[in-house]
Amino acid sequence: MDFSFTEEQTLLRNSVQKYLQNTYDFDTRRKVAKSEAGWRKEAYAYFAENGLLGAAIPEDFGGLGGSAVDTMIIAEEFGRALVIEPFLQNAVIAAGFLKAGGTNAQKEELLPAIAGGEAIYAFAYAEPQGRYNLADLTTTATKSGNGYTLNGQKAVVVGAPFAGKLIVTARTSGGQRDADGVTVFIVDKSAKGVSTRDYPTVDGQRASEVTLENVTVGADAVIGEVGGGLKLVEKVTDEAIAALAAESTGAMKVLNDTTIEYSKTRKQFGTPIGKFQVLQHRMVDMFMNYEQSVSITYMVTLKLEEEEAERKKAASAAKVQIGKAGRFIGQQAVQIHGGMGMTDELNVGHYFKRLTVIDTMFGNVDHHLKRYASLS
């Protein structure tokens, strides 16, 4: 049993921290989120140059050959700084699909561009009717010539406005919610028949509604097995959940530290409010929620390569824990800050909103409680 980090991992954390402290202060982040572009290409380029995007990509394919622990470290630090550039969509999700499902040719062609930050992907899986069921798909891909023709609508595709390519789940066979018949495709956003409507999300990110109308792709656009894509999608989304868990612990830590600090300086009735026992116990509960979330984040990160049922249970357990903890910590941080916690000017509300969105991503507490129970 060992929960310590290697020297390289500690160096990685320190260098990410240093970069974010110097260039990613809250006011800058707030301005960037509201800007026309919605992200900073130079920040993303820095991630690429410094190996953050390729941290968990094998060395043979342009990465540094690290593990999910490296991803965890980066995601946690990104959570502390509320990073909005699409690390999750690319370093975790797009790279995850290619690593687990790509042919050698696809890996060679596509992974280096992800590590290098040249290719930007977004993951178009959700549909208006599907809620969190990854198999609930009305988007279809029908065989045509050597390739496929895609039709359908994808909802709330986070990061799509920044992306050049979309990873799209579509049904090549089977009924609307069948486990079999799901196939994963890479689609150029500029391909004929792809249309997007972009909008901001409540946590300062950007998303699109994506319509696919007779979009044709070649057979080489398929990642993984035709019709057998659901297992791959579940594996990659479980990896995304582990990264989100790490990100959420970073955000929780900031909220807890900020709240404790505020309670020491804010005086009412002649006393720092942190002296009131009711608030002390509240902050102790926030602290315990955070520690429990860190523990479960380690657990899921270390179990991502376990056999399928074990991995799924770990991911669902983590998502439930961080969903509950994120809501509690977010709400109480706002409450203890009083009116100030409600403002756009202070960082507290922004962490609150990010944690709220993280609960929704890839299934909320209810969804993962059910999934966990069904696996037990």
Add this chain to the structure above:
Amino acid sequence: MDLNYTPEDEAFRAEVRTFIEENQPQHLKGRKRGEYREKEDFLAWHRTLYKKGWLVPSWPAPYNTVTWSPTQKYIWNEENARAETPAILPFGVAMVGPVIYTFGTPEQKERFIPGILSGDVWWCQGYSEPGAGSDLASLKTSAVREGDHYIINGQKTWTTLAQFADWIFVLARTDKNAKAQEGISFFLVDMKTPGITVKPIIMMDGGHEVNEVWFDNVKVPVENRIHEENKGWTCAKFLLSHERAGIAGVARSKNAIGRLKDMLAMEKIDGEKLIDDADFERKIAELEIDLTALEYTELRTLASEQAGKGPGLESSILKIKGTEIQQRITELVMEGVGYYALPFSDPLAHNEFAPGPEYAEGVTQHYANMRKTSIYGGSNEIQRNIIAKMVLGL
């Protein structure tokens, strides 16, 4: 004990229901206050009720044209919630108005009451300060007497809708040496007076609902002081304890749960209606039961008020439970819409692209916004202190 309404109460309900149906501003039905665009949107229903003579049934003669029993007021609130009429802004009719008719001179009543009733004068509340929130009596804004004027200096904050206000009622310190509560006076100040600056505060939902109001050597005539000098805390306390009826928001929460259920009937989970999902059913049931208990707590309070015992300290229960339920409803609405909880709907812009079903628009922002309810009006921690001290004797 009898849970039934009298035939008179039922007749009253029928009368108000018809009136509301025939007169409510249709374009505002069901819209949240954050979605109001024009100043007049806040005032339309106020003006209609004023014309009808139903604006201030709680006020004494000679201002009221009707006197309703607590039960009738309850019915009135229920029918308004059911029809989703705009809430009447409290700053004039429920706050400064009663202070003026209780503590004001005949001249002050004659000068200020008509504008409050007609809605022609918009009031805002100058209470909280950056350093004085839960501990309101620690406020620092000062008013120094100079001849027949006071000179006010300081800063107020969280001033709701001050951007529209014509007048502000202000608590300011007139005696720095007295005990905190004893050196405060209550002033009425024209927002057009030189030296007043209103600065918007944008909240985390993106909306502009509250403001900072700065006072820089603001000259206020002595005749704008209500009650005696240094007796402002009496007015403030009176205002806080006055008109607690409806504080629990039971009727509006009931209606909001109805809307939530309509929405859940349209949302899908694995091809089924979300409202038939066992987890969601249980959450809705728990919420409804919580609200039912609160409803009967409120009715008990009402009955004791009707028996002439006054609203009592139970109003803290109504505030705590009422706001917790309101917040819970917004959580479930947000959970109900799934991924369409993510899009940001800019309250300061018009006609932005709104993805997803109409009922999903802005739900996370509303959830975020409603966190304010356990902070404002005496935070829920303060309300619990009140119960511990005043009810439990701890």
